[in-house]
Amino acid sequence: MPDDWLARLPDEPPRGLVMLVGAPDSGKTTLARYLWERFAPLVETAAWLDADIGQSTLGPPTTMTLVLARAAAEPVYPPKGTRRRYFVGNTSPRGHMLSVVVGVVRLARLALRRRAHFVLVDTTGLVAPERGGVALKQAKIELLRPRWVVALQREAELEPILAPWADHPTIRVVRLPVAPSAVPKPPERRRAHRREQFRRYFARAGRLVLPLDRLPVVGQGRIEPGLLVGLQDRDGFTWALGVVEEVTSASGHLVVRTPMRDAAPVRALRLGRLHLTPDFEERFPLRRPTRLEEGGDRGGAGEEGSTGETSGDDK
Ligand SMILES: Nc1ncnc2c1ncn2[C@@H]1O[C@H](COP(=O)(O)OP(=O)(O)O)[C@@H](O)[C@H]1O
Ligand SMILES: [Mg+2]
Known part of the structure; x- marks a missing residue:
């Protein structure tokens, strides 16, 4: 903890949302963890919203995870408690801006409705204006109205995101220089981290048969072996992720590998953009979402928006 940080951070548990913003590897998760360990034990209920769909820490990549913790009882990291997931379908927000904004806002609202004293919102490192990062962070701030925006920046790189909130009556912006360490x-390490997160998530997965002929499909594209899908509940949240194993058009069945054991509560199948190999390497099929599909944002795979075989990055 750099010396000059402490004085600028809240000295009691903040009430409401605390959104961390910063470029990749600027220390968002490390700082969120510090804030969690310091403040969570002091309140009854606290929430961690892992909205980083690339370098996620509380669940599989491509997915946002909310954990609502009875914090006073169990002030540990990673937090234990009720989980809700929202499947975005790719490891980069690019091409999926609507889903990212909808998901983060829905999970944050849910946490507040469930009386979380504070919600730490750990976000992706997409902050570059030319990649849509400024627009994305602006949209999140406008909709979430966090009490604190904690910004980790080198020089003034985040000012296009922060400057408009200078005089806001309730949003407090805390600017911290990125720690030298x-x-x-x-x-490659980012990819290895994602692969490990997928591996862990699917470690106890089995085969589940879904009635494709009766299941609404959200999103566009071919349902084919390897495709990552979200098994959606009646509320649009995600019960579990699955990887398509077999599509039998004749019988109208779809077989997925998933940790979920029961197909009955699944209300819709949400298609991801990503394919996974049996050992959890990422692949992207040759497909581009239509412009309408994602509100005019450029579609494509990972950071590069490429249509190539391998993954782009997740920034
Ligand atoms: N304040 C800090 N002191 C020491 N190391 C840090 C600090 N902040 C970040 N790091 C290190 O830098 C790397 C990136 O930090 P991380 O919190 O994962 O960044 P982000 O979540 O922004 O991508 C990690 O290896 C982490 O241990
Ligand atoms: Mg992080």
């Missing part, structure tokens, strides 16, 4: 990870 925060070290950028090369793309």
Whole structure:
């Protein structure tokens, strides 16, 4: 904890949303963890919203995870408690801006409705204006109205995001310089982290048969082996992720590999953009979402928006 940080951070548990903003590897998760360990034990209920769909820490990549914790009882990290997930379908927000904004806002609202004293919102490192990062963070701030925006920046790189909120009556912006010890990870390590998160998530997965002929499908594209899908509940949240194993058009059945054991509560199948190999390497099929599908944002795979075989990055 750099010396000059402490004085600028809240000295009691904040009430409401605390949104962390910063470039990749600027220290968002590390700081969120510090805030969690310091403040969660002091309140009855606290929430952690892992909205980083690339370098996620509380669940599989491509997915946002909310954990509502009876914090006073169990002030541990990673937090234990009720989980809700929202499946975005890719490891980068690019091409999926609507889903990212809808997901983060829905999960945050749910946490507040369930009386979380505070919600730590850990976000992706997409902050570059030319990649839509400023627009995305602006949209999140406008909709979430966080009490605190904690910004980790090098020089003034986040000012296009922060400057408009200078005089806001309730949103307080805290600017912190990135810690010198925060070290950028090369793309291979980021990919390895995602692969490990997928591996862990699917460790106890089995085969589940879904009635494709009766199940509404959300999203566009071919349902084919390897495709990552979200098994949606009646509320649009995600029971579980699955990887398509077999599509039998004749019988109208779909077989997915998933940790979920029972097909009965599944209300819709949400299609991801990503394919996973049996050992959880990411692949992207040759497909582009239509412009309408994602509100005119550029569609495509990972950071590069490529249509190539391998993954882009998740920034
Ligand atoms: N305040 C800090 N002191 C020491 N190391 C840090 C600090 N902040 C971040 N790091 C290190 O930098 C790397 C990136 O930090 P992380 O919190 O994962 O960033 P982000 O969530 O913004 O991508 C990690 O290896 C982390 O241990
Ligand atoms: Mg992080």
